[in-house]
Every structure is written in structure tokens, then in C-alpha cells.
Amino acid sequence: MSFMKFCQWLSETQFSHHLREAPYDFPVLIIIHIITIGLSGGMVVIGNLRVLGRALRSVPVSQVIEAFRPWKWIAFAILLVSGTLLAAADPIEYGTNIMFWISNALLLIVGVNAMVFRFGVYRRVAEWENAAEAPPAARRWAGVSLVLWIVLIFAGRAIAFF
Amino acid sequence: MLLAYILQAHPEALPLNPIARWEWVFPVVESIHICGFALLVGSIVILDFRLLGICLRGQPISRIAKELAPWIWAGLALQLTTGPYLFSGDPHEYVQIAAFRKKMLFFALALIFHFTVIRAATRPAADSAPLGWRRPAALVSLGLWFCVLLAGLWIGNL
Numbered sequence: 001m002s003f004m005k006f007c008q009w010l011s012e013t014q015f016s017h018h019l020r021e022a023p024y025d026f027p028v029l030i031i032i033h034i035i036t037i038g039l040s041g042g043m044v045v046i047g048n049l050r051v052l053g054r055a056l057r058s059v060p061v062s063q064v065i066e067a068f069r070p071w072k073w074i075a076f077a078i079l080l081v082s083g084t085l086l087a088a089a090d091p092i093e094y095g096t097n098i099m100f101w102i103s104n105a106l107l108l109i110v111g112v113n114a115m116v117f118r119f120g121v122y123r124r125v126a127e128w129e130n131a132a133e134a135p136p137a138a139r140r141w142a143g144v145s146l147v148l149w150i151v152l153i154f155a156g157r158a159i160a161f162f
Numbered sequence: 163m164l165l166a167y168i169l170q171a172h173p174e175a176l177p178l179n180p181i182a183r184w185e186w187v188f189p190v191v192e193s194i195h196i197c198g199f200a201l202l203v204g205s206i207v208i209l210d211f212r213l214l215g216i217c218l219r220g221q222p223i224s225r226i227a228k229e230l231a232p233w234i235w236a237g238l239a240l241q242l243t244t245g246p247y248l249f250s251g252d253p254h255e256y257v258q259i260a261a262f263r264k265k266m267l268f269f270a271l272a273l274i275f276h277f278t279v280i281r282a283a284t285r286p287a288a289d290s291a292p293l294g295w296r297r298p299a300a301l302v303s304l305g306l307w308f309c310v311l312l313a314g315l316w317i318g319n320l
Contacts, residue, residue, distance in 0.1 A: 035315070
């Protein structure tokens with residue numbers, strides 16, 4: 001089955017119809033999606049800024065990361081579910097929207113970047129977190145992460161614009 | 163703010179405002195506005211979570227507050243520039259939207275609450291004291307900012 005056929009099929013299901021036409025479902029999903037970003041965005045930003053040595057300097061890097069981790073995972077789960085439901089409301093519209101695909105690609109890159117950090121230089125965090133500055137690799141990943149998240153916000157917003 | 167005021171007084175200037183003139187300006191400025199609230203509200207959420215005792219538990223509250231303060235200010239600066247600029251695109255329309263007025267009200271309440279009650283809750287002298295009244299205070303703070311976000315999203319009726 002081709003992708004467009006899949007979008008067609010999905011858009012014709014009762015589920016998709018309901019999401020599209022019920023007065024409150026779609027708006028509520030967007031609210032959940034954006035409020036979750038608002039509430040967890042700070043942890044993403046401050047976490048990255050901590051690795052860059054520009055925020056919460058009195059707290060060791062590992063403690064900041066560990067403290068934020070459960071909340072970020074909860075937020076990510078909510079964002080994934082709400083995002084999927086939002087897309088399911090109008091699969092043809094989103095399936096043909098370049099900004100939707102760019103946003104998803106960015107999300108994937110953000111995830112990969114986070115894993116590279118976590119299973120790479122972060123594994124040795126005990127060695128470097130008491131130094132004056134995090135190692136270049138760590139700072140690079142934190143910087144890349146911040147930029148990716150900001151671009152993701154712009155791309156996500158642009159979905160409605162295209 | 164000044165720009166919005168000027169535009170209200172001189173409606174013929176409205177079409178010259180870039181945000182009214184070119185379609186793409188609004189979503190770009192709005193995206194910066196979203197980044198701003200992620201920074202402002204997101205940082206306050208970290209502080210409120212600390213006051214609730216559910217995040218960064220081992221850390222002295224006053225020190226967390228002090229170190230988050232510059233970023234809260236940075237977020238606030240972003241919001242106080244992008245917000246009025248978004249408003250300036252259609253000032254007459256926005257003032258008539260109930261959700262907008264409610265958002266401004268909640269925003270003012272949230273800020274006042276932050277710089278009074280939360281400031282008191284994060285005093286260094288209180289660091290070793292039990293969380294006590296600071297927990298419900300943190301919940302009020304979270305609730306107020308949640309209302310700001312909700313009202314903001316309701317403005318465009320999404």
C-alpha cells in the first residue's frame with residue numbers, strides 16, 4: 001500500500017473523522033501539545049544550558065540531567081501521543097505538508113542527538129562534571145540540541161502555515 | 163507596547179507594520195513567542211517543582227531560584243517584546259477578544275504572584291525550613307501560568 005493510499009484510508013476511518021469534526025477534540029489536542037511544550041521546554045533548555053555551563057552552575061551536571069529526565073520522558077510521551085492523534089485527524093493534509101515531514105525529521109534528529117550524548121560523552125560524566133568546563137564534545141551536543149529544538153519549534157509552527 | 167499604542171491612535175499606519183504587511187512575519191514572531199514562554203514558564207516550572215519537592219530535591223531552594231532568575235528574566239524579556247509586537251498587528255481586534263483580556267489578567271496575576279509569594283518562598287533564610295505552605299504556593303503558581311498558556315492558545319481559537 002502506498003503512503004498516500006494509507007493517508008486516504010486513515011482519513012476515511014471513523015476515528016479520523018471524529019478527530020476532524022468534533023468541536024473540541026482537535027483544539028484540546030493542540031492545547032495539550034503546546035502546554036506540554038511550555039511546561040517541559042524549560043527543562044530541555046536549562047538542561048542543555050547546564051552542560052554549556054550557563055545555568056544552575058552550583059548543581060552537578062549529572063544531578064540536573066537525572067532530575068529532569070523523568071519529567072522529560074513524561075512530556076515526550078504526551079507529545080508523541082498528542083502529536084500522532086493530531087496528525088491522524090487529517091492525514092492527507094499533513095502527509096502532503098513539507099513542514100510536517102521536516103518537523104518529524106528534526107524530532108528524529110533531536111532524539112538521535114540525545115542518545116549520542118547520553119551513551120557517549122555523558123557516560124563518563126563523573127569524570128568531567130567537576131571540571132571548570134564540560135568537554136568540547138558535551139558542549140557541542142548541548143549546543144546542537146538547543147539549536148535543533150528551536151528550529152523544531154519554528155518548523156512545527158510552520159506546519160499550519162504551509 | 164509603544165508601537166501598539168501608536169498604531170491604535172493611527173490606524174492608517176497599520177498596513178505599514180511588517181506583521182500586518184507580510185504573511186510570514188506573524189508565524190515567525192509567534193514561534194519566538196513560543197520559545198519565550200518555554201524559557202519563562204519552563205524555568206518557573208522547575209522552580210515550582212523544587213518548591214513541591216519533586217525535582218532537584220537535594221538542592222537549596224534559594225540557590226536554585228537565584229540561578230534560574232536570569233533565565234526567567236530572559237524569557238520575560240522575550241515575551242514582553244514579542245507579545246506587544248504580535249498585538250500590534252491587530253490591536254483593535256485583540257482587545258475585543260475575551261481570551262486575550264483574560265490572558266493579560268492571568269499574566270499580570272502570575273507575575274505579581276511570582277515576585278511576591280514565590281520570592282518570599284525562595285528566601286535563603288527559609289532554606290532549611292520544611293516546605294509547608296510553599297507547596298500550595300507552588301501549585302498556585304503552576305495553575306496561574308497554566309491559565310496564561312490556556313488563554314493564549316484560546317485567542318486564535320487555535
